[in-house]
Amino acid sequence: MSARILEADLIASVAEALQYISYYHPPDFIAAMADAYRREQSPSAKAAIAQILINSRMCATGHRPICQDTGTANVFVKVGVEARTDWTRPLQDMIDDAVRAAWKLETNPLRASVIIDPLDSRRNSGDNTPAMVQVQLVAGDAVDITVSAKGGGSENKTQFAVLNPSGSVADWVVDRVAQMGAGWCPPGMLGIGVGGSVDKAMAMAKASLNEPIDITDLRARGPATRVEEMRLEILDRVNALGIGAQGLGGLTTVLDVKIATYPTHAASMPVALIPNCAATRHIDFTLTGDGPAVFTPPDLSLWPQIDGQGPVGRRLSLDNLNAEVLAGLKSGETLLLSGTLYTGRDAAHKRMVETLRAGGTLPVDLKGRALYYVGPVDAVPGEIIGPAGPTTATRMDKFTEEVLAATGLKIMIGKAERGAEAIEAIRRHGAIYMIAVGGAAYLVSQSIKAARVVAYDDLGMEAIREFTVKDMPVTVAVDTTGTSIHETGPRQWART
Numbered sequence: 001m002s003a004r005i006l007e008a009d010l011i012a013s014v015a016e017a018l019q020y021i022s023y024y025h026p027p028d029f030i031a032a033m034a035d036a037y038r039r040e041q042s043p044s045a046k047a048a049i050a051q052i053l054i055n056s057r058m059c060a061t062g063h064r065p066i067c068q069d070t071g072t073a074n075v076f077v078k079v080g081v082e083a084r085t086d087w088t089r090p091l092q093d094m095i096d097d098a099v100r101a102a103w104k105l106e107t108n109p110l111r112a113s114v115i116i117d118p119l120d121s122r123r124n125s126g127d128n129t130p131a132m133v134q135v136q137l138v139a140g141d142a143v144d145i146t147v148s149a150k151g152g153g154s155e156n157k158t159q160f161a162v163l164n165p166s167g168s169v170a171d172w173v174v175d176r177v178a179q180m181g182a183g184w185c186p187p188g189m190l191g192i193g194v195g196g197s198v199d200k201a202m203a204m205a206k207a208s209l210n211e212p213i214d215i216t217d218l219r220a221r222g223p224a225t226r227v228e229e230m231r232l233e234i235l236d237r238v239n240a241l242g243i244g245a246q247g248l249g250g251l252t253t254v255l256d257v258k259i260a261t262y263p264t265h266a267a268s269m270p271v272a273l274i275p276n277c278a279a280t281r282h283i284d285f286t287l288t289g290d291g292p293a294v295f296t297p298p299d300l301s302l303w304p305q306i307d308g309q310g311p312v313g314r315r316l317s318l319d320n321l322n323a324e325v326l327a328g329l330k331s332g333e334t335l336l337l338s339g340t341l342y343t344g345r346d347a348a349h350k351r352m353v354e355t356l357r358a359g360g361t362l363p364v365d366l367k368g369r370a371l372y373y374v375g376p377v378d379a380v381p382g383e384i385i386g387p388a389g390p391t392t393a394t395r396m397d398k399f400t401e402e403v404l405a406a407t408g409l410k411i412m413i414g415k416a417e418r419g420a421e422a423i424e425a426i427r428r429h430g431a432i433y434m435i436a437v438g439g440a441a442y443l444v445s446q447s448i449k450a451a452r453v454v455a456y457d458d459l460g461m462e463a464i465r466e467f468t469v470k471d472m473p474v475t476v477a478v479d480t481t482g483t484s485i486h487e488t489g490p491r492q493w494a495r496t
């Protein structure tokens, strides 16, 4: 008879797995990203991938999160019907205990990103609970667990459709990715679920993202099934779109494409598409009753040598911006920023605009200043601030005209493309939109030399902070003429 699988071991293992994946990319992901780096021809995309890889190695050695968005905990549990356990509580409660322990670890606290009551208060739960738990009862006497941490930017780009049964899944996926923008932080992966019911398709797409990257092996041995053929077709067609790392234009947008299928109704073809970002994080383990899972650190030789390829660019002071300086910045140019900037993202923008509409005064003077869209991880002793990469700027588009007009703000820093109205507002106000590399959060945080909360403390990671930065690496994405790198870059690198 098999040994009992203890609740304490389950909780300790899930907590340890969540910590582990916060700072170690999966080895297959590092290898695929390193390969993309070697093959990349677009200088901007290559520089972005270099930052992602440098950041990844720094996190592996520093045991700090790869991305400031440490994600929601997605836990997939397969319980063997013959497994013996001492569990007396709901699985959700046990896994939430593990999430709490992982997120609150003193040596590597993770960022609490989960808000409860999404339609009302949107109050942060404070410890990233609850987890998203999927459970299956399977054959056997073991418990198999896959733990992943899913960032909000990539999750937001999820697509779903019920196609005509004779429709083309590949055409739909390629069209969707072409429209998806870069907020999902490519290069990454695509998880596709086809068939089943609508909810089943979505669950399959999510779970498929935890499969190891094997597209190079698949290409070498040749496809043996329709699904394998389609994986290669979608990978090649998506990469030919030229979107590239961070949407800057380049050869690699996706490192792998996963497709899971299930029988479905004769009238239906449900298709779900979920992208995974450059901070893809997951691990599997099995509990058999012989104690908690043991996780082995990856070999540091997995990361390619890219010394000397760190961020470069013209130096720009943020403390004496004027129309002439701003007009001299051109879309696509890389810069190293120094001086003072403020932070503010979704909740802070909502509050600022509500204040302005009510005739109030903002708690910070943004005139002639830069605003960084970021929600950082809390610092540990010895740090100024934890990992602090950009959040998706597109979500701030609806506030841009009002904020620029009312405050005289001159620079916004985030990631991904801006919409047409925001670009027009940027042009009209002689402002600039810059991007930092999503997925290089720990690297970016090294350029932050001082940090303090100056307003909206109650918003937690979304509070307004003042940062003093030295040589913060960015790329000019939209310049004062309204030219956007997210339009010109992919156009230049498209191979269709």
Ligand SMILES: O=C(O)C[C@H](O)C(=O)O
Pocket: 068, 069, 151, 152, 153, 154, 183, 374, 375, 389, 390, 391, 392, 438
């Ligand atoms: O929440 C964040 O920090 C980033 C978010 O995942 C995003 O990609 O927009």
